Amino acid sequence: MDPYQETPKTWNTIAKRYEEVFMNLDIYNASYDRFCELINNDNASILEIGCGPGNITKYLLLQHPNYKIRATDVSSNMIALAQKNNPTGTFQEIDARDIASIKKSFHGIMCGFIIPYLSKDDIIHFIKNTYTLLNRNGILYLSFVSGDYRDSGFITGSTGDRTYFYYHTTQEIKKLLLSQGFTIKEHLMIPYKKTKDVFETHTLLIARK
Numbered sequence: 243m244d245p246y247q248e249t250p251k252t253w254n255t256i257a258k259r260y261e262e263v264f265m266n267l268d269i270y271n272a273s274y275d276r277f278c279e280l281i282n283n284d285n286a287s288i289l290e291i292g293c294g295p296g297n298i299t300k301y302l303l304l305q306h307p308n309y310k311i312r313a314t315d316v317s318s319n320m321i322a323l324a325q326k327n328n329p330t331g332t333f334q335e336i337d338a339r340d341i342a343s344i345k346k347s348f349h350g351i352m353c354g355f356i357i358p359y360l361s362k363d364d365i366i367h368f369i370k371n372t373y374t375l376l377n378r379n380g381i382l383y384l385s386f387v388s389g390d391y392r393d394s395g396f397i398t399g400s401t402g403d404r405t406y407f408y409y410h411t412t413q414e415i416k417k418l419l420l421s422q423g424f425t426i427k428e429h430l431m432i433p434y435k436k437t438k439d440v441f442e443t444h445t446l447l448i449a450r451k
Contacts, residue, residue: 289344378451384448416429
């Protein structure tokens with residue numbers, strides 16, 4: 243099956259489980275705070291791409307209740323959960339590859355673990371589109387698992403459902419950002435406990451237009 247068909251179906255299937263696991267995860271909060279600090283506008287307009295059950299949206303609104311957040315996800319079930327968890331938020335079901343259809347500009351764009359679900363070619367267009375959607379001096383947040391693109395493939399979860407996971411190296415993503423015109427402000431590494439005995443490193447990049 244086409245990864246871009248199977249992966250969204252999986253998100254719909256496991257949405258509630260994902261909410262249970264990640265809704266209150268706090269290991270990235272300091273990086274979200276840095277994102278907000280760089281935006282430096284208490285009334286900022288924020289686009290979140292791939293909002294899942296609304297965990298990042300919720301954190302941002304708790305810290306900055308005057309933020310105007312427009313959050314998107316490819317999964318209708320994730321959107322329903324995000325709306326439930328953030329009753330005052332604005333949510334839209336949209337594929338991350340189609341964000342060029344959004345006719346608005348933003349002070350910041352939050353992308354929590356979206357690029358691992360985009361191919362190398364789609365990443366190029368994605369970065370270009372985020373640059374276009376940002377205001378002058380706008381801030382872009384990206385998180386991903388750095389790795390060799392050749393290791394990309396389907397990952398099967400405990401439920402037996404699969405998502406296609408693309409690996410991109412940090413060097414490649416930085417190069418794309420710089421070539422588009424971004425300035426990289428932060429490069430953070432966060433250890434994540436994947437299972438009882440397995441840790442992986444999550445890479446976070448925050449860049450300014």
